[in-house]
Amino acid sequence: MDTLKPALKEAPPKIGCDQCDGYGNILSAQGVQDCQCKIRALQYYRLKDARIPPMYIKKTLDSFQAKTPDQKKVVQLAKEFLEVYSVDSRGLIFMGGCGTGKTHLAVALLRDLIAKGHSGLFYNVITLLDELRSTFDEGSSLSQWPILEKIQDTDILVLDDLGAEKTSGWVNDRLYAIINHRYENKKPIIVTTNREITELRDQVGNRIYSRLMEMCRTVIFAGKDYRIQMMQGKF
Ligand SMILES: [Zn+2]
Known part of the structure; x- marks a missing residue:
């Protein structure tokens, strides 16, 4: 199971990091995929809106x-x-x-x-x-x-x-x-x-x-x- 746990106590996570050169996406063998920074940000906002x-x-x-x-x-x-x-x-x-x-x-x-x-x-x-x-x-x-x-x-x-x-x-x-x-x-x-x-x-x-x-x-x-x-x- 995904071990990422959204938490709201910190500031909203930003999309864009060193891993994805700020784009939020990374190119892998499976094609273009969301970077972990983007996945975390989406989880944060989904939890906030829940x-x-x-x-x-x-x-x-x-x-x-x-x-x-x-x-x-x-x-x-x-x-x-x-x-x-x-x-x-x-x-x-x-x-x-x-x-x-x-x-x-x-x-x-x-x-x-x-x-x-x-x-x-x-x-x-x-x-x-x-x-x-x-x-x-x-x-x-x-x-x-x-x-x-x-x-x-x-x-x-x-x-x-x-x-x-x-x-x-x-x-x-x-x-x-x-x-x-x-x-x-x-x-x-x-x-x-x-x-x-x-x-x-x-x-x-x-x-x-x-x-x-x-x-x-x-x-x-x-x-x-x-x-x-x-x-x-x-x-
Ligand atoms: Zn990233």
Whole structure:
């Protein structure tokens, strides 16, 4: 796996170094390739644009405290996901109570996929809906389409805390449109939710729920003992 880890604490990396004589590209046996300086710069800006909240920005798979066999199993599953990830991979649903590390793992996967050269976006579901809703405010000069376009185009989308939103016809229609667009275009999502399976189905309705089940493998983080139950299936 790519060992480059984008970090935001330093100044933005510049494209152009001694290796590439400032061009950002190098000529190799395989043809013209991006220089490491350009790869680092692209990763930096992709990570910067991924909307990962500051409190999660440093979360990695290595910093996930896997103590129990089940925790180790879920880290292994996450690594497997990274290994086999491609544009038409199935995604993941991390299901379970607060403080079980679901968001940590989702962010860690997002960061690692960005490090591997993919684009990605993190969105808390309530924040996303608020941003879309605010474009309809009287006097707003914003449109919902640039937000939706970014969500549609990105390689990997993390939807954090699905099920915490207040349900309405508009909310479910928006969520379905977003999820279904990714389904139809074979683009994976990683979802976290505090809801249990039946609660989630009741909350988001059957059409969203069944799309999610088809698109994702479910990992259930249950109880204080961190029992993790993984649904069968492949990515
Ligand atoms: Zn260079």
